[in-house]
Every structure is written in structure tokens, then in C-alpha cells.
Amino acid sequence: MARPKHKLADATVKSAKLKPGRHGDGAGLFLQVEEEGGSRSWLFMWKRDGRRSVIGLGGYPDTSLALAREKAEACRNALARGEDPRLALRKEQAEPTFGETVGAFLDEDREASWRNEKHRAQWRMTLLGPAVQKGKRRRAPDYCRHLRPMKVSAIGTEDVLAVLKPVWRAKPETASRLRGRIERVLAFAKGQGWRSGENPAQWKNHLDALLPKPEKLKARGHHRALPFQGLPGFYARLRQRKAPSARALEFAILTAARSGEVLGARWSEIDLAEKVWSVPASRMKAGRAHEVPLVLRAIEILTDMAELRREDDEYVFPGQKPKRPLSQKAVDNLLERMKAKEATTVHGFRSSFRDWAGDATTFPRELAEAALAHVVGDKAEQAYRRGTALERRRKLMTAWADFLASSDAKGRTTGKPASADVIPLAGRRKAKAK
Incomplete structure (x- = not known):
């Protein structure tokens, strides 16, 4: 037939x-x-x-x-x-x-x-x-x-x-x-x-x-990023926002993840007991699976989102349409409402994190690069360095979260504890090393 x-x-x-x-x-x-x-x-x-x-x-x-x-x-x-x-x-x-x-x-x-x-x-x-x-x-x-x-x-x-x-x-x-x-x-x-x-x-x-070299043109077009010194004040204002887009952006900043990885995050990737977010290789830019240590505030965000979870919705940050994630436009609009769109992009917060880790802490460069899911070293070095340094990165991300929470919305110091690996910034009260 x-x-x-x-x-x-x-x-x-x-x-x-x-x-x-x-x-x-x-x-x-x-x-x-x-x-x-x-x-x-x-x-x-x-x-x-x-x-x-x-x-x-x-x-x-x-x-x-x-x-x-x-x-x-x-x-x-x-x-x-x-x-x-x-x-x-x-x-x-x-x-x-x-x-x-x-x-x-x-x-x-x-x-x-x-x-x-x-x-x-x-x-x-x-x-x-x-x-x-x-x-x-x-x-x-x-x-x-x-x-x-x-x-x-x-x-x-x-x-x-x-x-x-x-x-x-x-x-x-x-x-x-x-x-x-x-x-x-x-x-x-x-x-x-x-x-x-x-x-x-x-x-x-x-x-x-026949055409200008793209490298010269790109030099004028890096992702806009806030200086890391001003990030605690921005973060405090972000915490005051209640929209799901604010929680998604806050989660992205806390984890130093790319916006696509955060917006596409699924509950099946989250292990609240182990405090780890496992992003599969298929969703990573470099095509390699990435484990993200989750600090206390990130866990709180996930707990709040779990309470709002719709039946059979796999996305951590769901959009308005059923079974669809929050859109990039929703997060961009949030930056615009906060009058920050001209100063930074969502991707720019990764640059702020990297500058903070390099200029204000004593954490090794390799650890900061691993937190950003960057591939470090040549193929031979990568073959021997198969560990993810998860617990060491957890200390780095905890110090980052403490730094973010170190000021209120008016820029006043909150007195959050500082890690021994963090260099006190000029004009701030020095914290005792652990």
C-alpha cells in the first residue's frame, strides 16, 4: 500500500x-x-x-x-x-x-x-x-x-x-x-x-x-562591563527587584555563567544536596561539561524558583509561554529599567568577575579561568589536568558572593566577612584573615 x-x-x-x-x-x-x-x-x-x-x-x-x-x-x-x-x-x-x-x-x-x-x-x-x-x-x-x-x-x-x-x-x-x-x-x-x-x-x-581586519574592528566592540568596584552597589539594587528576570541575572552574576547557560538551566542539572549545577557539554560554548559550585545565595534563589515552578516545566527560569525559558530580551529590559544598559551587558559581568579575581584576590589565575569555563593550557596540559577543582572554586565563588554583598544600594559597607584570599580595597575596613 x-x-x-x-x-x-x-x-x-x-x-x-x-x-x-x-x-x-x-x-x-x-x-x-x-x-x-x-x-x-x-x-x-x-x-x-x-x-x-x-x-x-x-x-x-x-x-x-x-x-x-x-x-x-x-x-x-x-x-x-x-x-x-x-x-x-x-x-x-x-x-x-x-x-x-x-x-x-x-x-x-x-x-x-x-x-x-x-x-x-x-x-x-x-x-x-x-x-x-x-x-x-x-x-x-x-x-x-x-x-x-x-x-x-x-x-x-x-x-x-x-x-x-x-x-x-x-x-x-x-x-x-x-x-x-x-x-x-x-x-x-x-x-x-x-x-x-x-x-x-x-x-x-x-x-x-579588500576588507579591514576584524580584530581591529572588534577592539572597539568588547562587551560593556561595570568596574568591579561598583558592582556591590549594583548588586544591592538588583536584590531589591522581585521579577524572575532579576533572579536570573543575580544567579548569572553569582555563578559567573553565560546568559545562555543560565536561561537554559534545567532542574535536572541541579543537585541541591551537593550544591552543584552540572551544565552538559551540549549547552557549553567549548563543548565540555561544566560543574558550577553553588553558594548559599544561589541555593536560596533556586529554592524560591522551585516554589514558583509550574507543573512539568523543566526550566529553572521559565518564560511566560509554557515550557519555554525566560528570554534574553527580558534580562536586557531589566538592565534598561535599572539604567545600566549603557554601562554593561549580561556577559560583561563575567569580565567584572575576572577583573575582581585578578586584581583584588590572591586566587590562582587558573582557578578564575576554570570558574569561567575557559579552556586553560595546551592539549597536553589539559590531558593531565582532568580535575575540576570544584571545592577550590567553591571558595572562590563564596568570596565573590561575599564581595557582591559587601555594600548596600547606597554604597555603604555592610560589614560582610572577607576571605583570607581577598585583598582589602582602599577605603574599606580591613577584615581579619580567617
């Missing part, structure tokens, strides 16, 4: 309300909607000898529903002939477009090796464009909209520069990543035999002569 086909309609595929995940059109064709960013692409899946395989058919809307069905039919015909649909499809696509090449590059096998969903979604959004967002006043930029319809064999240096120049100075980090992604897609196309010659997105000995 033949499997039903053509379950999807154009209106369904276009709908901004389409939920993340795979939506079947029938007979092996699926529309993949990403969790982060909502970008969409087509997949064809089949099973042979008990093994499931998948191939990307291109991103939507460059690859329409009708075109995706044509490609899926070609794949089914190849299977009927006993051929591999991937090889058959590539033969038919002697000169695919850039959009189609991106779809082939971002197939599931390649994506499975990447760090996490957010990383995968960023590739899709920058190369295939953002999803349609009905009712939104602002929409994420579609960087590669002019490249996607072009035959991949015809893309030259001027075409790549037309994508990069509008954002190169304004968003150097984004532009640099975009260039690298385009370069990798075009390198993939060359490996498939779809284009020849030099890579027009190559940086060394090519674009480096």
Missing part, C-alpha cells in the same frame, strides 16, 4: 505559527522547523536494510513546497532503481543554487556533529534567512538573500563582498562568522564538483586585502 503524499499545504508551510520540529508531507518528505530562529528547510528520509538515512533538499522559501516535492519524487525513483538518492539527486543538480548547496551542506549527518541546537540554528538563520514572523515590527536580517538564487558555480568575489560589506564594520563578529560559513559552503560545493577555482570567500591572501 502506497504511503499518502501531499499532506502539507502552502499556507501551512508559510504559517508563522508552525511549531518547531518535523512536519511530514508524506512518503519521506519533511519540513524541518528549527527551535531557535524558526528557519525552515526540507528533508527527505528513507530506510533501507534497517538503517535510516536523510538528505537535505534545500531551505524554505528558496526551495518551495512544489520544488521540494519534485526533489522528493526524484529520490523515491532512485530508491526504486536501487540507487542512493543522494547520488542521484546530485547528478540531477549539476549546477545547484547557493540555497540548495546550503541545504545539502546542512544535512542531518553533518549537523549531528555540532555543539547544540542554538549553533545549528545560527547557521540556518544566517545562510537561509529568518523565518516569517507575523506581527513583528522588526525582523532579523536576511544576509544571503541575493546569493541563494545564484548558481553556486557563478558566485564570485564581488557577490561575497556585496553580502559582507553592509555588516562588516557595524557587526564585525557577525560578519566574520558569516564569511567563514559562506567559505565552508563554497568549499563543500567544490568538493562535490559543483564549482571550480579559488574560493571567493577565502580570507587569507584574498579578502584580507
Whole structure:
């Protein structure tokens, strides 16, 4: 009995309300909607000898529903002939477009090796464009909209520069990543035999002569950060705020964690008995699991959030929508309400922590770097230093929490105890060493 086909309609595929995940059109064709960013692409899946395989058919809307069905039919015909649909499809696509090449590059096998969903979604959004967002006043930029319809064999240096120049100075980090992604897609196309010659997105000995070096542009764009000396006063004002976003920001400051790690924190990662937060490798920037010692105030925050926990909600800091975490925008808005957005970013508090640890304490540099989940040393040193120094880091984070609580909202010293590893700041009462 033949499997039903053509379950999807154009209106369904276009709908901004389409939920993340795979939506079947029938007979092996699926529309993949990403969790982060909502970008969409087509997949064809089949099973042979008990093994499931998948191939990307291109991103939507460059690859329409009708075109995706044509490609899926070609794949089914190849299977009927006993051929591999991937090889058959590539033969038919002697000169695919850039959009189609991106779809082939971002197939599931390649994506499975990447760090996490957010990383995968960023590739899709920058190369295939953002999803349609009905009712939104602002929409994420579609960087590669002019490249996607072009035959991949015809893309030259001027075409790549037309994508990069509008954002190169304004968003150097984004532009640099975009260039690298385009370069990798075009390198993939060359490996498939779809284009020849030099890579027009190559940086060394090519674009480096045509564009300013990104390092010089980035030097003007470090994350804004408060001087650590002024942090206790800010922290005291933050403690007075009652919103969940305030507790999330406070937790981020206490743990020196990245905002994405905090906002995505799940209850399954928290061990209140051991006072440890275990962040899995899939959610870490470096792709390595990270254990965070939890100080007393962090435990208090978690206890308060547990009392507000909704049924079946896995996120420690839930958003307004069910089963969704608190958004980055909610925390950014909090900084704006506190009139601190011009002075710092959420990420900037990690810089404040690092400056405090280096300038105002005697804790080893390696310990502070470990607290920030930075990889220290070369590969040989990393192989021998497998311990997490959890208890030593717990002392560091306790001293950090004491420092944060050392002033009230008006900047007056509260008399909190100081660790023996903390250097008394000028103008403050010296605390006796333990």
C-alpha cells in the first residue's frame, strides 16, 4: 500500500505559527522547523536494510513546497532503481543554487556533529534567512538573500563582498562568522564538483586585502562591563527587584555563567544536596561539561524558583509561554529599567568577575579561568589536568558572593566577612584573615 503524499499545504508551510520540529508531507518528505530562529528547510528520509538515512533538499522559501516535492519524487525513483538518492539527486543538480548547496551542506549527518541546537540554528538563520514572523515590527536580517538564487558555480568575489560589506564594520563578529560559513559552503560545493577555482570567500591572501581586519574592528566592540568596584552597589539594587528576570541575572552574576547557560538551566542539572549545577557539554560554548559550585545565595534563589515552578516545566527560569525559558530580551529590559544598559551587558559581568579575581584576590589565575569555563593550557596540559577543582572554586565563588554583598544600594559597607584570599580595597575596613 502506497504511503499518502501531499499532506502539507502552502499556507501551512508559510504559517508563522508552525511549531518547531518535523512536519511530514508524506512518503519521506519533511519540513524541518528549527527551535531557535524558526528557519525552515526540507528533508527527505528513507530506510533501507534497517538503517535510516536523510538528505537535505534545500531551505524554505528558496526551495518551495512544489520544488521540494519534485526533489522528493526524484529520490523515491532512485530508491526504486536501487540507487542512493543522494547520488542521484546530485547528478540531477549539476549546477545547484547557493540555497540548495546550503541545504545539502546542512544535512542531518553533518549537523549531528555540532555543539547544540542554538549553533545549528545560527547557521540556518544566517545562510537561509529568518523565518516569517507575523506581527513583528522588526525582523532579523536576511544576509544571503541575493546569493541563494545564484548558481553556486557563478558566485564570485564581488557577490561575497556585496553580502559582507553592509555588516562588516557595524557587526564585525557577525560578519566574520558569516564569511567563514559562506567559505565552508563554497568549499563543500567544490568538493562535490559543483564549482571550480579559488574560493571567493577565502580570507587569507584574498579578502584580507579588500576588507579591514576584524580584530581591529572588534577592539572597539568588547562587551560593556561595570568596574568591579561598583558592582556591590549594583548588586544591592538588583536584590531589591522581585521579577524572575532579576533572579536570573543575580544567579548569572553569582555563578559567573553565560546568559545562555543560565536561561537554559534545567532542574535536572541541579543537585541541591551537593550544591552543584552540572551544565552538559551540549549547552557549553567549548563543548565540555561544566560543574558550577553553588553558594548559599544561589541555593536560596533556586529554592524560591522551585516554589514558583509550574507543573512539568523543566526550566529553572521559565518564560511566560509554557515550557519555554525566560528570554534574553527580558534580562536586557531589566538592565534598561535599572539604567545600566549603557554601562554593561549580561556577559560583561563575567569580565567584572575576572577583573575582581585578578586584581583584588590572591586566587590562582587558573582557578578564575576554570570558574569561567575557559579552556586553560595546551592539549597536553589539559590531558593531565582532568580535575575540576570544584571545592577550590567553591571558595572562590563564596568570596565573590561575599564581595557582591559587601555594600548596600547606597554604597555603604555592610560589614560582610572577607576571605583570607581577598585583598582589602582602599577605603574599606580591613577584615581579619580567617
